Amino acid sequence: MNAPTLAPNLNASKTARKKASNFWKKQARIWHWISGAICLIGMLLFAVTGITLNHAADIKSTPKITTSELTLSDVMLEKISAFPVDGEIDLPKDLVRYLRRELNVNTAGRSAELTDIDIYVGLPRAGGDAWLAIDRDTGLVEYESTSRGAISYLNDLHKGRNTGAVWALFLDVFSVATIFFCLTGLWLLQIHSKKRAITWPLTIGGLAVPVVILFFFVHG
Numbered sequence: 001m002n003a004p005t006l007a008p009n010l011n012a013s014k015t016a017r018k019k020a021s022n023f024w025k026k027q028a029r030i031w032h033w034i035s036g037a038i039c040l041i042g043m044l045l046f047a048v049t050g051i052t053l054n055h056a057a058d059i060k061s062t063p064k065i066t067t068s069e070l071t072l073s074d075v076m077l078e079k080i081s082a083f084p085v086d087g088e089i090d091l092p093k094d095l096v097r098y099l100r101r102e103l104n105v106n107t108a109g110r111s112a113e114l115t116d117i118d119i120y121v122g123l124p125r126a127g128g129d130a131w132l133a134i135d136r137d138t139g140l141v142e143y144e145s146t147s148r149g150a151i152s153y154l155n156d157l158h159k160g161r162n163t164g165a166v167w168a169l170f171l172d173v174f175s176v177a178t179i180f181f182c183l184t185g186l187w188l189l190q191i192h193s194k195k196r197a198i199t200w201p202l203t204i205g206g207l208a209v210p211v212v213i214l215f216f217f218v219h220g
Contacts, residue, residue, distance in 0.1 A: 009196060035177045035178070036181050049158035117135070
């Protein structure tokens with residue numbers, strides 16, 4: 001009496017489990033390709049710059065230095081005469097616009113260090129450095145910019161050095177996407193591991209190799 005009713009129930013249970021399994025497999029694939037698409041360019045950049053950073057001493061570059069000078073107008077000279085003789089301030093907007101127009105130098109958002117002799121603005125950036133100094137007595141503006149080349153620029157992007165808040169936000173998003181990419185990849189490995197016996201030995205090897213290198217070859 002029970003056999004005819006048990007068979008449909010078992011079949012329904014198997015169908016439900018298969019549907020659930022297929023759903024999660026589909027989710028793993030979807031999130032894997034979405035996170036891969038988001039972090040693809042970032043991973044390529046970090047892989048390439050990982051090599052260039054590892055061989056930074058072997059990659060020769062000649063820094064390119066450019067300098068510019070100008071003398072402030074009387075209006076601007078009068079404005080800086082009212083600045084304190086020590087501490088730090090943000091340059092007034094009209095002075096920022098003046099320097100951008102006359103020297104093509106953007107000092108917006110940069111703090112100026114004040115002394116009784118000059119006004120100094122550090123302008124570090126990815127792949128180079130720069131500074132601007134204004135003589136308080138004469139109004140002479142000196143600007144120097146140093147560029148260390150494209151490789152140095154890409155290396156600084158890798159390190160997030162002098163790249164600003166927006167790039168830092170991108171790095172956070174990229175890092176989260178990469179974590180998702182790796183975890184969903186591990187999930188897919190687990191899903192297909194029954195059909196591929198080499199899956200876990202390769203995964204364990206991927207963990208073991210850096211651990212062995214760190215333990216035996218990297219000294220503190």
